[in-house]
Amino acid sequence: MSCIVCGVPQASGLTAWHASCRKCGYESAALQVVINEQSAGSLIDEDERELGLKALRQENFRDIVGIARRYVRPGAKRLLDVGCAHGWFLEAARGDFDVLGIEPDVVVGGRTAARGLPVRAGFFPDVLQDGETFDVIVFNDVIEHIPDIRAALDACHERLSEDGILILNLPSSAGFFYRLAKLFARVGWNGPFDRLWQKGLPSPHVHYFDPDNLDRLVARHGFACVHSGELPSLRANGLLERIRYAGNISGPSLYLQYSAVLCAIPLLRVFPSDIIVSVFRKTSAAPAS
Numbered sequence: 525m526s527c528i529v530c531g532v533p534q535a536s537g538l539t540a541w542h543a544s545c546r547k548c549g550y551e552s553a554a555l556q557v558v559i560n561e562q563s564a565g566s567l568i569d570e571d572e573r574e575l576g577l578k579a580l581r582q583e584n585f586r587d588i589v590g591i592a593r594r595y596v597r598p599g600a601k602r603l604l605d606v607g608c609a610h611g612w613f614l615e616a617a618r619g620d621f622d623v624l625g626i627e628p629d630v631v632v633g634g635r636t637a638a639r640g641l642p643v644r645a646g647f648f649p650d651v652l653q654d655g656e657t658f659d660v661i662v663f664n665d666v667i668e669h670i671p672d673i674r675a676a677l678d679a680c681h682e683r684l685s686e687d688g689i690l691i692l693n694l695p696s697s698a699g700f701f702y703r704l705a706k707l708f709a710r711v712g713w714n715g716p717f718d719r720l721w722q723k724g725l726p727s728p729h730v731h732y733f734d735p736d737n738l739d740r741l742v743a744r745h746g747f748a749c750v751h752s753g754e755l756p757s758l759r760a761n762g763l764l765e766r767i768r769y770a771g772n773i774s775g776p777s778l779y780l781q782y783s784a785v786l787c788a789i790p791l792l793r794v795f796p797s798d799i800i801v802s803v804f805r806k807t808s809a810a811p812a813s
């Protein structure tokens with residue numbers, strides 16, 4: 525497999541399904557995406573994991589709406605949220621934008637639509653109407669799941685209005701927890717590494733970027749980076765629920781872990797975060813591929 529950023533052959537990685545590029549650091553996984561084919565059991569696991577992340581996501585989503593308002597052309601209103609899942613970002617953004625969500629998982633998307641949020645079931649860009657365009661397109665923890673990311677970026681270019689912005693919020697390979705998980709995997713403990721790639725879930729991660737190699741890839745598809753930043757991967761709010769769901773633990777050990785992580789939050793701020801958010805403005809140049 526060649527690197528999707530610089531085109532050179534990738535080196536084999538830390539497991540049979542993992543590969544990385546020695547030149548730019550881009551990492552990929554040959555993990556299968558099986559959305560809508562999952563068993564009831566994995567659905568429940570996925571649901572619980574999501575609930576554990578709700579408080580963190582909601583705070584980060586409010587920050588992303590603020591970033592969108594800062595970079596969007598004055599008066600621009602139409603916002604598309606690709607892979608809107610439970611609709612939390614749609615809820616955060618609808619006070620400032622005319623929002624539309626797309627969700628491929630029919631069960632999750634159906635529940636979100638039942639709460640009165642504007643959601644179309646299906647994949648981006650297939651479910652969009654001819655000529656339908658947006659001022660902002662957002663991927664929150666979604667782009668790293670899309671195998672043909674280059675086609676998705678071309679579709680973003682086509683579906684954005686003039687000067688429209690693309691916002692990518694995704695896990696970072698430069699992040700503290702990801703690098704720690706790689707260290708563990710090197711000494712034979714693969715659990716955290718598998719978890720961060722979401723191995724075994726219906727829609728695992730298939731890409732891992734850092735801000736630089738992401739910028740290089742996206743720029744080749746007719747975009748210019750206007751903002752590259754981080755969001756906290758741990759926040760005190762909702763932390764207890766997150767540890768409870770993630771570790772399936774209770775009682776004293778739950779509170780012990782909670783206290784330890786709570787104390788570590790200020791310390792972690794000195795390391796690169798595991799969540800990056802980059803904003804790209806559409807340029808007039810046609811996409812390279």
Ligand SMILES: [Zn+2]
Pocket residue numbers: 527528529530531532545546547548549550
């Ligand atoms: Zn590369």
